[in-house]
Each structure stands twice: as structure tokens, then as C-alpha cells.
Amino acid sequence: MSAERYLAQVPTAWCPGCGNFAIREALAAALDELGLPPHRVVLVTGIGQAAKMVHYMRVNGFDGLHGRTLAAAAGIKMANKDLVVIAESGDGDIYGEGGNHLLHNIRRDLDITLIVHDNRVYGLTKGQASPTSDPGFVTKVQTFGVISQPLRPLALALALGCGFVAQAFSGYGDHAAGVIARAIRHRGFALVNMLHPCPAWNRVNTFAWLKENTFSLEERGWDPAGKLEALELLLLEEKLPLGVLYREERAPFEDRHPVLRGDPLALRPLRQPEELAPLTAELS
Amino acid sequence: MSAERYLAQVPTAWCPGCGNFAIREALAAALDELGLPPHRVVLVTGIGQAAKMVHYMRVNGFDGLHGRTLAAAAGIKMANKDLVVIAESGDGDIYGEGGNHLLHNIRRDLDITLIVHDNRVYGLTKGQASPTSDPGFVTKVQTFGVISQPLRPLALALALGCGFVAQAFSGYGDHAAGVIARAIRHRGFALVNMLHPCPAWNRVNTFAWLKENTFSLEERGWDPAGKLEALELLLLEEKLPLGVLYREERAPFEDRHPVLRGDPLALRPLRQPEELAPLTAELS
Amino acid sequence: MELVVRIAGAAGQGVQTLGELLSRALFRHGLFVHTEMSYHSRIRGGENAYTIRVSDSPVLATKEKAHVLLALNDEMLARYGSLLVDGGAVICDASLSPSARAVRVPARELAARELKLPIAAGMVLLGALARFLGMEMGVLRDLVRERFGDRAELNLRALELGAERAPAGPWGLPRGDPEGRHFLNGAQGVGLGALAAGCRFLASYPMTPGTAVMVYLAAKSLEHGVVVEQAEDEIAAINMALGASYAGARAMVTTSGGGFALMVEGLSLSGMIETPVVIHIGQRPAPATGLPTRTAQEDLLFAVHAGHGEFPRYICAPRDPRDAFYLTVKAFQLAEKYQVPAIVLTDQYLIDSHFTVPEIDLSRAEVSDFRLSPEELARIPEYRRFAITPSGVSPRAIPGVSEKLVLVDSDEHDEHGRITEDLGIRGRMVEKRLRKMRGLEAEVSPPLVYPEGGLRGKTVLLGWGSSFGALKEAVDLLNGAGGDYALLHFSEVWPLRTAELARAFAEAREVIAVEGNATGQFARLVSQVTGLRASRTVGKYDGRPFTPEWIAEEVSR
Amino acid sequence: MELVVRIAGAAGQGVQTLGELLSRALFRHGLFVHTEMSYHSRIRGGENAYTIRVSDSPVLATKEKAHVLLALNDEMLARYGSLLVDGGAVICDASLSPSARAVRVPARELAARELKLPIAAGMVLLGALARFLGMEMGVLRDLVRERFGDRAELNLRALELGAERAPAGPWGLPRGDPEGRHFLNGAQGVGLGALAAGCRFLASYPMTPGTAVMVYLAAKSLEHGVVVEQAEDEIAAINMALGASYAGARAMVTTSGGGFALMVEGLSLSGMIETPVVIHIGQRPAPATGLPTRTAQEDLLFAVHAGHGEFPRYICAPRDPRDAFYLTVKAFQLAEKYQVPAIVLTDQYLIDSHFTVPEIDLSRAEVSDFRLSPEELARIPEYRRFAITPSGVSPRAIPGVSEKLVLVDSDEHDEHGRITEDLGIRGRMVEKRLRKMRGLEAEVSPPLVYPEGGLRGKTVLLGWGSSFGALKEAVDLLNGAGGDYALLHFSEVWPLRTAELARAFAEAREVIAVEGNATGQFARLVSQVTGLRASRTVGKYDGRPFTPEWIAEEVSR
């Protein structure tokens, strides 16, 4: 088998030189490494350049609303816990419009892998600042440069108690594939913040900049068991870590929810309404 | 002068024994301590028992939609930076429905004081779990007890780079008033997570429980200058800290925004449309 | 025989518990019972009133004036004392001094001294009331046991203490046989309908009065295999429901107008990805937060037109809790069959009121599976989720059950669900989606005419939803006073059936729309679809439910 | 004289820049120019086409077929080559081989070799096109200098290189005088209107085509003292705007249908707290994400009925960018005067298209302050923010300017804005809010009739919004072919003026609604309000703007 089988044979609408291509390859490689049958995987996306991923892969797909990626993914996973659910979208989608769903799905801790294409810009809508844009980043809307502080996804996820917190860079495809595979393998909510250049709109966080400003956790012999250490690293390091920053094993939502024990909800047969007779008996 | 002048002489709709009464006193005391004229203060609330506060105070008030408290507050502050803007609402409002506005208003860092009445339950809608409810908390909706992990507001705010992070307890009114006063004095976004019992719906985090499970930062001689130390404390301590956990001085949004220099937007006069002649000149 | 009993007190004094016990006991007496809850948006204090109307023939509406008032405090005595019929009686604590005829019982003292349970004062008064009404105490005692379990003993004693101290009143309640009847409120009707229809997933954010349906399903969750998830907000709720539905679980949300306002983008998504979802909206007075615990019919035009773009939907507005059961089942069925969103439009009055209705017949609930089975999927060489068909309905597969992949997309898409900017496909997809409206039109049942028969020459009252009972009785009142009135009443409002409207407008002397809003929303909808215009609209928008008297008076102005 | 020129290429090849330069140059030649942008939802690649229609008399609509096509790549040559009029010509790179008459210039080679700037190939072709059209190169050169500043030199050389290599075509473009005219697109019209009306605050979340207004205001932000804040989502945007408005800054949001769907709860809040806000909706094909960069008129009924509960609003749908200016000013004024939300309903076609229009007269923009001044406030002994008045409009103070406190509440409230559950006040507040509708009704201008004069016996085309130009020309086409047609066109759609409708329906032989949607939304609105029913609806819902030819053909079917 090969990673090819996960790729839809359709033209893409991404710009030449964009990091999205490498992320697509990495995702396919990760699925291949795990040997997942395409029909058991559901890729859930929102709207944006990153979100177009679902159309370029050969797996099940739910391309929903901008910002609502995780909400749809959570519904899918609860309805059929046997599906491998991967949510994927842009930094605007997940950290901007969809911020509330990120907060609360980290709390839920369903077994969902979230891959955020973090190009620090709104690509599809032509280059406005995203929540991760650097202060001072100038756009046609942020004409004086970004004034707000950037959202730092890894610190946020740690503070919310996320059980798998990782970062990768589209420029290191094999490494990215490995991180994605580990995230999918993790039982519970897993965040992969995927740094990638947007040559069309982001002239600051370029490929070269990303190479320059990241470092490998593995090369430092990082042990992802320490939350405090992870927070400390994020506070003290100027550069951006790549790899699995934190990982903690625990039973995900679906294991803890009494109704979800047994067959997936979606596969339980429709009952005869007559079976509800005990309930109508309550009406007297 | 006295704190009384900030209290509206109207009957309240709170339950007897509720912590909200003490919070009201504390807020009035803080305003009095700061000597703020009522008409310079705008209290912004959402919907919930906590949010009724605005009707019981004698200051300006914007009682908006459930969850949108901070969005309205941000608009008010940008429109008139000379107003003292205090946002106040419940844990459901701010951390649940309104989570996204919390994320992004911490990033904006306008000079707004946020007081969250954290009773770890949805009071007004009759006792469902809130984002801060303890795991296992049983309600008529969470019939098996809460399954998700609780949101920890102080850690979240620290991770987001909030410049003033504090917690108080309605049971210690003077202390709470002091914390609120410091929060208002802080230039920038300030979070006060206000623990309080809800005798109607929360039989777990009672007054006694809160007394038992909190400790004073001041008594420990806490220095609110260390972010890493603050994170460490939150990770390692079982009990809940009371007082100002973290504080950092910096220029708030309104100081950094070029258009906001000068008179408040709301007070700038309407211009004669003819003054736009340079713009119509561009149309040829 | 007809009697209206009202129990009124502050929130926290147990008004609802007392009202439920009493009304169910009266139901078990074999009487027709209708209840209505009026309450403030607070947890303690304020005004709670539980109005119970009892009769030996069917009653489907509430009344303003009561024969007996059980007042739990001074304020309620003052507030509701004036809403007694002439010669009405008050039951209250001995410390209160009503001006009307009264049964005064030292309930507080008894509860505190004899029972060491001050809150039981209400139960003492209930005992007195039951005796005053001439009820069989055994029925009430059984109910107290069912409800309080371990804590029943003290409450039974409280009942007894009250009953001992009250005289029998002038009403010899007749006995009947409740067999063949059910007693339930709208929340139970909707909830039970959802369960019967195979609902497996509910995601919602608490909001009065929608929460009641969530609470009902949560109570049945484990036994009936339905996940009830409290979403972080209403937007999450509808998107979670759509995710669950895509994955194959029948899914619903429950909310009120304000929460629905946040679901509108998701509604449009449902239309685009042709993924069923059932939305229960319990209406309440708005705009914005409005009056959270009151009732209204203000969200009809909003529900019909909500969402950007154009797509079919189904909207029903049940008349009573039994109707809510059948129509909720139908909403699920049509949502699944046509792959559209379906809205069940109720209101606080319907949700909170108990009605005595003919037994719900579970076997009448038609439930069928419209999804492709793995076997059917296996026979399809190339699966197209959005195949363009004459009916507009495409075969629906769910992911994971076969090797066929299922792709849905909020962008315009081709038959495979893949994003497209081909404007030719766009046009065909718009037409395909809208063609489903035709099928839906044929599913809608005709409106109800009362009294049966023609409308020729009559003044026709036009109504929809939960106003049914009050309108029906208003027609009786008006006709009893020499009028010539009839009722044309809709419980399925979109698509709108037009044949009966055309006939009614052609035959009637006059058509008067009666609605729980100020702008005549249903009348406007009728005009939009048919061009037919009601001559007048009678609107109620003060948050209170309709009463037959109010309607009769307003209509004959 | 009339000429249609189309520039087509992939996203990233500079189609928009070339189109803007050329069209503005033609405008400065004193010609009437109309542009239309057709593009895919992507950043590089795909299809971008810029269609420029030029005439010596006013043109207000686009055309399908072009006389000259500047094709920047092979795909666009194939795609748009077939949309040339008979005898049309192609301008393209020497490496392409069009079948039509062509001017082939080695633009890529020249750009790469001579200019060392491959992207400049487009500019070389533009030079060739300009020469071919017989334009004055000086005008174009000035524009290139204005636009590129420092980087102008290379582009000027590119122009030159192209011009040198092209023959003059058969079109001797006449010269005119642009004096007294403006050339602008809908985004500029709305943006300028907002500035003229005193807008101080815009909060929005990017969404095509609404973003264009945000970008316009952002560019003017510092100079004109307006804060442009990118909100975290659309819900934040509208609530921020309402906060700003409460505090006294005129505020607006800009979005598309999908973003508006998220603002609906906020819209209802605006209605309840009677706090003005202006909402610009740039319509695009839906449901859901739909076709993000295409055009539609699908959100009319949604905009009219959006929001739970009942409250007045004002909705305009401008005909062209100049109209957008005046109507945006009016929207702000009415929002402030009546303390209601006002919606400016445009679409992608209007927002992105440049029109040649009679000069905007700034002095015609009426702007007045409806807020209480501190002095006025000082004279009021007891300030009541929601005082019940005959007009429904209460005196509006802003907080902080005097010692009077200002309280607004999303719950039902009393005259002071304090939360109430008094159902008597409720009723009066509903009536007070709805009374404002009467005042608004009187503010709406009559629809436009074309040709001027009576409608008796004519077939009347009924339209609204940006379809105006195409409809007007369609009427000319139809009448030119012996028909007897007229146009009745609305640019203010809510409240709906009924007098002219009644007259038109009474006089006309037939009324045909022509709309950019599939369900005849305006026709349905007319029927809802008046009971009058168009005999037929011609709907366009493929994402493309109307052309006069398309309308004429569909109407005469």
C-alpha cells in the first residue's frame, strides 16, 4: 500500500509554493503509516484554504461552516465512535471564529485529532491578520499593524488540560507525518499546530523564517510528560518548538460516557415505537 | 461619601443566602474606594443571575445578550475610552456561551475589568453544569455527572497573556472589594474570578466548601510578578488561591491604537459631509 | 361541571410540586384537567402561579379567574385574590387575612412544630385544599409516595394535617375513568416524540423553555440510548447535531427564539448539505432576552425565512402535547425522508402546560429508515451523495458502514459533494434542492375546521399552534352568544397548504387571524403564499397565554 | 458607440489591476464605463475575468459577449474565446494560438528579457490593448504612475513595449469629458456613505464580499477618525457595534449572508435596546458557504424577518454605487432617528463593479445628531431612556456626558430600562417599539418607474436592488423589439411602500418579478404586505449578474 491511495485525483486550488501541499502529503503518509482504511476515516474541515484539504483527500469528508469544524467533528465522533475523526482547518477557523469550540472540545476530550494549519494569516479572504499573527503585521485591514497580542495555541491547550499538544512545520514533511500519526494514535483530543508559510499573504513568517525560528524537541531529548516543564519552555524559549510537547494518557470522553458504551449510536437500529410503552405509562 | 450611593434602591431577584449580595456590596465598596462618579462608570452584563447586577447598581448599564458581555464592553470602551468599563456576568455567560470573546478580549487588552461570578453552575436556568463545574457534578441534564474536564479560568487567562489575573470569594467581602478596586485600577484587561456559593443549585461548592478550599495569596506573601510561578502554583496547589495572582504593567489597547489618540470617538463631533471632498476626488 | 383552582406562591415555595400533585390527582379522578404555569424569571421569590382547570368534559385552555386560590403568601393573596370568581374561596395560612371566603389553616405553624419542616407548609395547605375540593385522599397519597419515595412519610403527614383542618367545599367532584386518556405537557410530548422517532442525539444549550425537552431526554438517556450533550453554545449545538446526523444518528436540538437566532447559519448548512436535523423552538416573548418565562407566538416568520440562501424546510406548530408527540415524530420522518431541517415550533405555554388528551397510540408513529443499507450501497457502482433526481432527494449513505466514501460540503458542490465553481452545476443543484419542496407540500395535513362542516357565511377565526384550545372554546362562546363563527386552525405551517385557505376565504363572511404576536405573522404568511388577506388580526403579546374569554371579547369588538 | 473589453486570466496574474487601470483610463477619456468582476474563490489560478463595457452614453449593466478579449493564458482563451461577438478580436501572448482575429505580442518574453519581471507580461498586453483600442497612452501612463509610485517606471516601459507592437484596431474611441461624473464601485459607495454619515466604528469579521467595505474604511481610518476593528467572529462584531453605538459612536458592521446569520441575535438586541446599528450585507449565492465570490439576491426575506420577536427595521437595496452612497447615509440617519437597526443590502456584483454615475453631491447627504446634548439632558429632571411616546421614539442620551445614567436592557424593561416582569408594561413597550414603523414608513422614497409615465396596459417588470441597470436596458431592448414594457424598481424595500404597487398592479397588463433568486422573494414580500401577486417570477440563481439580454429573453419566453 502507499500514501497515494489517500489522495483524491483532483486539481487543487492552492497557490504554488504553499505549505498546504506538504501537509497533505504528511497527512496521507500518517494515514498510510497507521494503515487506516479510507472509509473508516472522516476528515472534518471548516472554510479557508486549509479547509479545502477535505476535497483533496480520499476519505469521508464533512466540509462544514467556517469556525464550526470542531463542533461538527464532536457530533460525528459521538454518533459513531468507531470512526477515526480528524478535524483540520486554518488558524482563523479554529482559533478565531471557532475559538469557543476549541476551549470546550479540549474539555470534552473526545478522541479527535485536530490539525490547525497555522499560517498566521487569513489566506482565503485575502490576507487579514489571524489570531496568531505577529504584533505589527500590516494588512489591508490592520493598516497600522496588528495591535492585539497573538494567541499562543500550545500554551492555551496546556492551560486547558489538553492531553496531547504538538507542533509541526510543513517544511519538515516526514517529521510532520510522524507527529500527525502520533496524534491520531493518541486516545483523546490531540492538537497539532502545523506551522506553514503562506507565500501569498504572509511575508513575515516565511519558509526561511520558520526554519530559522523553530527547533526540534526530539533533538533536545524532550520528555513530553511534564506539563510545568512544557509551560516553562513556552515562556522562556523565543523559538517555536517542533514535536510532541506534552502527552498524557487517560480515558477519552467516549469511554467515560455511559450511553456510549456498546455499539456506536449511529449503528443502533431504529426501535419500534411500541417499545416506548413504559414511557406512555408515565402519563397517567 | 459612601458605597451606598452606588446601590439602586430596588428589590433584588436573588435568592436568600446567595453570594451575589456580597459581591454587590464589594463592587460598591470598590467604586467608593476609587471615588468614581456613577455616571463615569458603565457596568456591562449579559444574562444570568449574576448579570442582574446591573439593575441593582446606580451606574450606567448595558445589559446585553447572554455570552456577549465582553463584546459589548469592548465596543463601549473603544467608543469612549474615558468611561470606566466593568464587565460582569456568570461563569456560564463568560466561560461558556461567551468563551470566544474572553479569548480575544484578553488578546485585545482594552482597559476593562471583568468580574466573573463563578458559582460553578447555571443559576438562572435552574442548575445545569457550567464550564467550571466539578467532574461528577450531577444535574437534571448531567444525569451521570459532569464528564468533561473543568475550565480553569486563571490558568487560561495566564496562558493567554492576561495582564491582571485575580480571584476572590464572596465570603470575604472586604478582600473581594480590594481585589476589584485593584482590578479597576489596573490599566488593561483585568480578570477577577469571583467564587461564590449558589445555595439554590450547587450543593457541592458551598460556602463551607469554598472556605475550606481556598487560601490567601497575600498571607503567603505572594509576589504577583512571576507568571511561571503563578502557573506552577495553579498546577501544584489543590486549593484555590485568593488575591492577585499575576500582574503586569503595559500600555492597553487604547494607548496603542493610533485612531484612539485624542478625544473619545463618541465625543468627536459629526462632520459636514462636504469635508469628504478629498475622497470624492478619488472617484475619477 | 367546571372548576378552576390556582396555587400561587413565591419561587422556592413549591408551587410547581403542589400543582403537579394536585392536577395529576384530579386527572386520576377521571376528570379532564388542564394546567398552566405562570412564573417569573428567578429562582426564589417573585410570583409563581399554577392554574388548574378541571371539568367533566375536555378542556384545552386556561382561564383567568379561579374558583379556589391556594395562596402561599400575602403578595399572592393580594395579586390573585382579585382574580377569583364571585363567591370564590381562598385556602391559606392562618396568619393571612383574606377578604374572600377562606379556609385558613395554621400550616406554617404545623409544618414547623409538628413536622420540623417549614417548607411542608405548602403540603399542609394542599391537604386542606384536597379535602375542600372533596377529593379522594388515597389518590393524592399514592402520588406523594410515587414522587417523594423515602421522603414521603413526612409529606403524607402534612397532607393529613391539612385535610383534618378543612371543611368540604361546595364542589362534589364527580368521578370518572382516566382510562384511554393521557396527562402530559408539551415538553413530554416533544420528548416522547423524539424518542419514538429514534432520536439518538440531542445537543443543546440551556434556554427556557427549550430546556424542558433536554431535561426530559436526559432523564431517559441511559435507558433509551440517547446522548444528551450540553453544548458550549447554540452554534455548537446545531453543528454537533449536524455532525451526528451526517454520521447516521438521528439528531435534534432544543432552544428558544434567541438560541435559534444563533443556529441560523447552521440551519442553512443543513439545507446545503441536505443533512436532516430537528430543531425544537419553544417560543417566548422577545426581542432579545424579552420575558424568558412567558409565552408568545412571535417566531413564525423568522422560522420560515431564517437562513441565508434558499432551501426547503418543514415547520409544524403542535396544538397540544399529544399533537406535539405525533408532529415531532413526523418532523423527524420528513427531515430524514427529504434530508432537510425540520422545525417544531412550540411555546412556553404549551411546553409547561399539562393537557388531558386521548391516549397516545404509539403504533400510529410511523418510523422508517431512509438511509442506504450497506447491502444497497454495495450494489451501487459509483456512489453520488448528491445525485440529481426528479424528486430532488438523493440516496443517503452514512460514512463507515461500507467502503463508499461520503462527502458533504457547505460550498456549492457537484453530485459527489465535491466543491465546485461550475455555474451550470450550481443552477441544477439549486433546482434539485428546491424540488424537494414539492414532495414536502404533499406531506402536509389539512388544517382543522371547527365546528366541522362548511364555512359559508361564517366569521372564521384563523389560528395556528398552541392557541387551538382557547380558539375552539372561543368559537363555542361566540356561537353560544348567537354568533356564527368557525375556526380554521393550522398545526403544520410550512409548506403552507393553500387549498383549504382558498376555500375558506372564498366562503367565509370574514376571516380574523388570532395570534400570539403583534404583527399578525400567520396572516402575513398566508398573504405571502396565497395573496389572501385576513380582514383583521387580533394579537396577544403581553406574555400571557390565550383564554377563550379574551379571544371572544377581542373578536367581537 | 459601444464596446465590451474583457481581461481574463488566473488569480495572481493581475487581472484586477489591469482591469482597473484600463477602465479608469477609459472613464478619463470621458466615456461611460461599467465593469464587472468574475472570479473564483482562490488566491492563485482559477478564472478571473474583468469585463469592461464602454459607451458614449450611460451604461449600468454588464454583457456576456465581448468585442475584445485580453487573454492571459490558454485556459482563458478557450473559456472566453467563445464569448466574443462575431468579428471580435483577441489580444494575447505570442505563444498562444487563438482562432479568432488576434493581436499576438511576445509579452512574456519581453517581460522576462527586457524587464526582468515576468508578472509584467500583463502590462505589456495592456499596452497593446490600449493601442489597439486607440486610447491616449498619456491617460494610462498617468494612472500607472498614480498606482505604482516608485515601481511605475518598469510598468510604463511594459506598456510602451506592448503599445509599440500592436496595430490600431477598428474602434476610434470618441473622447468626452468626465467632468460631473464619478467612477466608483459599490464598496466605495457604501464606505463613503458611512464616512459621510459620521460612522466612527466598524467591527467586522472578514467575509467576501462584505470585506471590501471594511478594507475601504480601514484605508481611511486614521485620516477620518474611524476605528476599524477585526472582530473574533460576527457575533462579536455586532455586539461590539451595539456597545459602541450605546456609548455614542455611530457604528456599523459589514458581512455577507452567512455572517449576517450569526448576527441575528444581535439584530434582535438592537431592536430591544433601541440602539442604532447599520448592517451592510453583501449578498452571495448560498445556502451555507455557497459560492463565495459570486452574486445573488437571496437574502431579502431573511433580512426582513431575521431576529426573534418583533421590532422595526429599515432595509435599503441600492441600485448602483452612487445610490449606495446616498442610501447608506440614509440608513445611518434613520437608524439614529428611530433607534433601530438599518440594513444596506448589496451583492457581490454591486460591491465589485465600477459604475460611471453623475457626480456624488456631498451636500445632499443630510446628517444630523439625534442624541440629547448635555445641555438638553441637564434640563430633564428625570431621564427615561425608554419613555413611551406617541412616535415610539424616546429621547436618547449617551452615558458619561452628564450625570444622567443610561441603562439599556435586553430583557423587557420599563421606561428607565430596568428589567421588569410587569406584563402591562410589556404590552405598552411592544406597542411603543412597533409604532416607530409608522414613522419609518413615511421616510421611504417611492420606487422608480421607467420609462417615466403611466403603466397602463404595459407589462411591468418588478425588480429591486442592483438589478436596476440590467432591467432598465432590458426594457429598452424589449420595447425596441416592439414590446410595451415598463420597469417598477425598488431600492428601499422595508418598510415596503404600497401605494405605487397598488397603482402598478391595477394599471399593468401583467407584472413580472425579475430577481436574483429562485423563489421570487420580492414578489413574495409584495404579496405578504399587499396581497398583490406577480403573475410570474424570472429568477437568476447561477451566481452570475443579470445582463439586459438575458432578462429580455427570459421575460419574452
Ligand SMILES: Cc1ncc(C[n+]2csc(CCOP(=O)(O)OP(=O)(O)O)c2C)c(N)n1
Ligand atoms: C461565518 C463566516 N465568516 C467568514 C467567512 C469567510 N472566511 C472564509 S475562510 C476565512 C478565513 C480563512 O483563514 P484561515 O482559517 O486561517 O484559513 P487559511 O485560508 O489561512 O488557510 C474567512 C474569514 C465564512 N466563510 N464564514
Ligand SMILES: Cc1ncc(C[n+]2csc(CCOP(=O)(O)OP(=O)(O)O)c2C)c(N)n1
Ligand atoms: C443565547 C442564549 N442562550 C441561553 C440563554 C439562557 N440562559 C440565561 S442565563 C443562562 C446561564 C446562566 O448561568 P451563569 O452565566 O453561570 O449565571 P448565573 O445564573 O449562574 O449567575 C442561560 C443559559 C440565553 N438567555 N441566551
Ligand code: SF4
Ligand atoms: S493563500 Fe496562502 S495558505 Fe492559501 S494556498 Fe495560497 S499560499 Fe497557501
Ligand code: SF4
Ligand atoms: S440561583 Fe444561585 S446564584 Fe442565582 S441567586 Fe439563587 S443562589 Fe444565587
Ligand SMILES: [Mg+2]
Ligand atoms: Mg490561516
Ligand SMILES: [Mg+2]
Ligand atoms: Mg453561574
